[in-house]
Amino acid sequence: MLKSLKIVLLSCGLFAGSASAVITPNPTAPNIAAKSYILQDFASGRIIAEHNSQQRLPPASITKLMTAYVVSHELEQGNITLADEVLISEKAWRMQGSRSFIEVNTRVPVEALLRGMIIQSGNDAAVALAEYIAGSEDTFSQMMNQYAQQLGMFNTNYQNATGLPAPEHYTTAADIAILSAAIIRDFPEHYKWYAEKKYVYNNIAQHNRNKLLWRDSSVDGLKTGHTEEAGYCLAASAKRSGMRLISVVLGTRSVNARAQETQKLFNYGFRFFESHELYSVNDKVDDIKVWKGANEIISFGVAESLAISVPRGRYKDLVATSNIQKPVIAPIMAGDTLGSIEIKLDGEVLSTQSLVALNDVAAGSWWRRLLDSILMMFWA
Numbered sequence: 001m002l003k004s005l006k007i008v009l010l011s012c013g014l015f016a017g018s019a020s021a022v023i024t025p026n027p028t029a030p031n032i033a034a035k036s037y038i039l040q041d042f043a044s045g046r047i048i049a050e051h052n053s054q055q056r057l058p059p060a061s062i063t064k065l066m067t068a069y070v071v072s073h074e075l076e077q078g079n080i081t082l083a084d085e086v087l088i089s090e091k092a093w094r095m096q097g098s099r100s101f102i103e104v105n106t107r108v109p110v111e112a113l114l115r116g117m118i119i120q121s122g123n124d125a126a127v128a129l130a131e132y133i134a135g136s137e138d139t140f141s142q143m144m145n146q147y148a149q150q151l152g153m154f155n156t157n158y159q160n161a162t163g164l165p166a167p168e169h170y171t172t173a174a175d176i177a178i179l180s181a182a183i184i185r186d187f188p189e190h191y192k193w194y195a196e197k198k199y200v201y202n203n204i205a206q207h208n209r210n211k212l213l214w215r216d217s218s219v220d221g222l223k224t225g226h227t228e229e230a231g232y233c234l235a236a237s238a239k240r241s242g243m244r245l246i247s248v249v250l251g252t253r254s255v256n257a258r259a260q261e262t263q264k265l266f267n268y269g270f271r272f273f274e275s276h277e278l279y280s281v282n283d284k285v286d287d288i289k290v291w292k293g294a295n296e297i298i299s300f301g302v303a304e305s306l307a308i309s310v311p312r313g314r315y316k317d318l319v320a321t322s323n324i325q326k327p328v329i330a331p332i333m334a335g336d337t338l339g340s341i342e343i344k345l346d347g348e349v350l351s352t353q354s355l356v357a358l359n360d361v362a363a364g365s366w367w368r369r370l371l372d373s374i375l376m377m378f379w380a
Contacts, residue, residue, distance in 0.1 A: 026311040029268050032261045035231065035251025038173040039265040041275050042181055042237070042244035043307035044351065048269050053174040056155055057250050060225030061098065061121045062171075062235050063163030065179050066144045067129065071114055072187040073147070074133055082111035086132040088124075095123040097164065101202045102128065112201055114190070119199040120206035121224065123162040130161040137161050151178055165229050173248040176235050180222050180246045184237060194221030211259040212236055216266070224258070234258040238266050243275040272312055278320070278343065279306045282358060285322060285341060291376055292369045293330030293361040300324070300338050303354040308343055310350070319344045322355060327376060331363045 029039070029049035036052040047053070074080045085107035093104035100122030102108050108128065117125040130140035137160055144158040153175035159166035184191050197214065198207045212219040218238040225233040231251035238245055247265045252258040279285065279302045290298045300322075310318065324339035332338075336357045343351045363369065 026272055030264050032249065032264060033252060033257060034249040034261055036173045037249045037261070037265065038177050038247070039269050040177045040181070040246045041269075041273070041307075041309035042184065042246055043275050043277060044309040045181070046309040046350070047174075048245070048273055048309065049265060050173070053177075053248075054155060054172050056170040056172055058165060058169060058227065058230040059163055059171045059176065059250070060227045060230035060233055061123075061163040062176055062223050062225040062233050062248075063158060063161070063169070064117050064121060064126055065176070065183060065223050065235065066148065066158060067126050067140075067161045068114065068118055068190070069179060069183055069187075070140070070143050070147055071110070071129055071133065072183075072190050075110075075190075076187070080110055080133065082109065082114070084110045084132070086110060086113060086128050088128050089131055091137075092124045092128040092131065095127055095162065097123045097162070099123060100125040100206070101204050103202070115193050115196070115199050116201055116206075118193045118223070119196050119208050120201075121209060123164065126161045148175070148179075151182055153178055163225055163227070163230075165227055173250055176248045176250075177246050180235050180237060180248070183222065184244070184246075191221060194223070195219075209255070210234065210236065211255065212238075212262060215259065216263065218270075219266070226255075232258040234262050236262050236266075238270075240270050243270065243273075245269045273309055274312045274315060275307060275309045276315060277305060277307045278318075279353075281305050284358060285320075285355060288324055288326075288328055288338070290332065290361050291327050291329045292364050292372045293332070294364045294368075295330075295361050298328065298332060298338075298361050299358040300355045301358050302341065303335075303337070303356045306341070306343070306351060306353045308351055310345060314345060317345055318350075324355065327379070330361045332357050332361045334358060334360050 036055050038053040039049040040047050088102050090104050098121040100116030100120050102124050113125040113129050116122040130137045134140035141158050148156045156171040156175045159169040209224040218240045221237050222235045233250045235248045247262045249261050283301050284299045285301050287297045287299050322341045337354050339355045341353050342349050
């Protein structure tokens with residue numbers, strides 16, 4: 001039996017503002033000159049705008065986002081360190097395209113290679129890191145694909161660490177957005193490098209190809225890409241007034257076009273949408289009666305942080321509905337699932353999150369259990 005408890009967010013203190021405020025217009029997204037694109041809210045994961053975002057396309061050097069993600073995991077797990085010196089192979093040294101200007105048979109620290117790959121898009125640095133971690137670029141590609149599956153990037157397949165053309169090397173705008181969010185969320189200490197405008201190695205200064213780092217102070221990453229097959233691509237993220245958006249554009253016509261089209265998406269998203277964290281992990285949502293327990297009340301909250309993105313001016317119209325499976329009978333352990341909460345706007349479910357017990361409730365005495373058994377017959 002389900003009990004539905006409707007909570008208007010205004011009454012919960014989750015919205016502060018005038019009820020008579022004018023609602024901001026909510027137009028459709030501008031036309032974007034790209035084969036595929038997506039604009040996504042980082043906190044909630046809501047897709048604000050998209051076109052062909054599930055279409056498999058060559059990602060060019062945006063591939064290196066996954067290369068960097070794998071390296072960051074190896075660092076986190078203690079398998080390598082930033083100070084490790086990597087012996088540069090002839091294969092890495094001979095890589096064509098974007099280069100970090102590393103020399104064959106020299107030793108280069110992992111940090112220098114990682115920054116060179118992120119900022120300068122060095123193909124040589126990417127291959128050197130792949131060989132150091134996995135022995136060969138082919139084996140490293142298997143690691144890339146395994147991480148892609150773990151992240152839910154089910155329309156992605158990697159055949160190399162660089163993004164150079166290969167027959168079955170592809171991904172989608174939606175999958176790149178998933179990966180971008182994971183980099184920002186999981187490795188903030190490395191994400192800062194994506195905002196660096198230039199990097200100097202071997203007395204050669206190379207500039208970041210993400211033009212938005214110069215044009216828009218809210219942009220702080222992520223990665224460009226270009227091949228003749230892929231066109232000009234850009235995965236980017238920006239943060240304004242506490243709201244972070246992720247944009248991916250694939251297959252634009254030029255360096256300037258990928259920056260301009262991304263800027264259109266950011267301006268649209270920040271202008272017409274707002275993002276809020278409604279509940280953090282272990283935030284109390286409400287209390288409910290417990291039967292046959294040492295205590296009569298248990299508190300419940302969300303299993304994971306719950307954020308929402310809505311058209312600007314509509315936050316006050318959100319409604320939270322908690323659905324608790326009743327009766328709730330002890331013993332109960334903190335973390336046990338008790339039900340779910342839905343966040344709705346105009347009757348549409350925007351998000352659903354599990355509700356869990358925030359504290360333990362042990363079984364009551366034999367007298368409490370007996371009494372509650374009798375009372376529950378009348379309650380039913």
